[in-house]
Amino acid sequence: MACHDTGVKRILFKLKTVFGYDSFKSPVQEKAVIEIAARKTDVFVSMPTGGGKSLCYQLPAILHPGVTVVFSPLIALIYDQIDHLQNVGICSKTINSKMAETDRNAVIKDLHDPEPTIRLLYVTPELAATSDFKRLLKHLFDRSRLNYFTIDEAHCVSHWGHDFRPDYRKLGNLREYFPSVPIIALTATANKTVQEDVIKSLHFRSSFQSFRSSCFRSNLYYDVIFKDLLTDALDNLRNFVLSSISGSIALNSTSSQGCGIIYCRTRDDCDNISDKLAGYGISCKSYHAGLSGKIREQIQREWMDGIVKVIVATISFGMGVDKASVRFVAHWCLPKSMESYYQESGRAGRDGKLAFCRLYYSREERNVVQYLLKKEVKRQSLVITCHT
Numbered sequence: 001m002a003c004h005d006t007g008v009k010r011i012l013f014k015l016k017t018v019f020g021y022d023s024f025k026s027p028v029q030e031k032a033v034i035e036i037a038a039r040k041t042d043v044f045v046s047m048p049t050g051g052g053k054s055l056c057y058q059l060p061a062i063l064h065p066g067v068t069v070v071f072s073p074l075i076a077l078i079y080d081q082i083d084h085l086q087n088v089g090i091c092s093k094t095i096n097s098k099m100a101e102t103d104r105n106a107v108i109k110d111l112h113d114p115e116p117t118i119r120l121l122y123v124t125p126e127l128a129a130t131s132d133f134k135r136l137l138k139h140l141f142d143r144s145r146l147n148y149f150t151i152d153e154a155h156c157v158s159h160w161g162h163d164f165r166p167d168y169r170k171l172g173n174l175r176e177y178f179p180s181v182p183i184i185a186l187t188a189t190a191n192k193t194v195q196e197d198v199i200k201s202l203h204f205r206s207s208f209q210s211f212r213s214s215c216f217r218s219n220l221y222y223d224v225i226f227k228d229l230l231t232d233a234l235d236n237l238r239n240f241v242l243s244s245i246s247g248s249i250a251l252n253s254t255s256s257q258g259c260g261i262i263y264c265r266t267r268d269d270c271d272n273i274s275d276k277l278a279g280y281g282i283s284c285k286s287y288h289a290g291l292s293g294k295i296r297e298q299i300q301r302e303w304m305d306g307i308v309k310v311i312v313a314t315i316s317f318g319m320g321v322d323k324a325s326v327r328f329v330a331h332w333c334l335p336k337s338m339e340s341y342y343q344e345s346g347r348a349g350r351d352g353k354l355a356f357c358r359l360y361y362s363r364e365e366r367n368v369v370q371y372l373l374k375k376e377v378k379r380q381s382l383v384i385t386c387h388t
């Protein structure tokens with residue numbers, strides 16, 4: 001008991017002195033951190049968007065000597081996490097195909113050190129599949145310097161998850177090569193089927209622990225607008241944007257000025273809507289894969305810094321974006337699944353204040369989504385057949 005208390009005291013001390021938080025964000029966050037810190041078994045964490053999942057592995061990572069390897073889906077997302085950790089004084093790095101060779105060599109050199117200074121190493125699952133990286137892991141493992149494996153956005157492991165990625169599934173091999181290293185899987189969107197598939201695919205120990213909190217976000221107000229019934233749908237969108245960011249449709253006075261996201265299916269839609277809203281004097285920019293990486297980065301930065309208020313984007317925008325004052329998320333198109341909608345709309349109101357999520361529905365739109373989904377299901381069943 002005394003030992004357990006000392007452990008909790010140490011955790012609370014790090015929470016305050018390193019991360020600057022007086023308390024845990026929720027009881028689930030607290031329980032997950034304590035369990036993970038014990039390093040006794042594998043842990044599955046499902047918390048709502050903005051629920052504070054990152055802390056669940058970042059705090060335990062600094063309690064034990066060695067390196068925590070974090071698998072994360074996007075390089076941009078990786079750099080956001082690294083910036084955040086470096087700001088609180090935790091040495092974290094990445095190895096990726098886009099970095100300069102000298103930087104990469106410096107990281108590898110540190111990891112070969114008897115006592116690496118790096119505490120968290122972020123990589124994509126694609127990199128994890130390379131033989132060089134496997135050798136590096138083995139080297140750390142043989143010296144007992146492999147602390148945890150963390151799998152962020154773990155729903156990507158599952159065929160049934162809305163963002164399935166084949167290289168994520170290969171992470172299932174980690175257990176075979178590094179049996180004693182605890183695996184932590186985190187996601188905001190996993191129903192029971194997806195959770196079971198993730199746990200099975202990653203070969204979790206039978207003693208694994210699961211921490212789930214309700215996906216209900218009481219500060220988010222949802223509505224659906226039937227586009228076909230409107231005489232001017234764009235005018236409706238414009239009013240929604242203006243009233244959401246000025247806080248005038250807020251039901252209480254705590255809602256502050258902020259920014260928002262409009263999701264469209266196609267690049268043309270993004271450009272069109274953005275041009276039209278800009279014509280109404282709204283500060284907005286279009287964001288999609290047709291723009292160069294450099295321009296996309298600049299637009300995202302301007303939006304993060306509040307220079308641009310509204311971003312009109314395809315779903316390529318937003319994964320891992322941690323901006324507190326998003327006052328609205330509008331879907332000009334229909335999302336592919338409930339899980340996708342939850343993730344995308346969940347980017348609103350991460351500060352806990354009132355925010356609005358509006359979905360524009362039309363029969364034509366429904367037919368397009370149905371057609372695309374049927375095509376995708378056909379392709380998926382082909383992939384599954386080929387893998388089995």
Ligand SMILES: Nc1ncnc2c1ncn2[C@@H]1O[C@H](COP(=O)(O)OP(=O)(O)OP(=O)(O)O)[C@@H](O)[C@H]1O
Binds near residue numbers: 021025026048187321
């Ligand atoms: N104990 C805490 N007290 C106060 N704020 C916290 C605490 N833990 C995390 N936060 C803050 O909550 C916000 C959301 O955290 P985080 O980015 O980890 O969420 P997430 O669960 O990963 O969300 P998503 O799935 O949308 O990426 C961050 O701004 C983070 O700094």
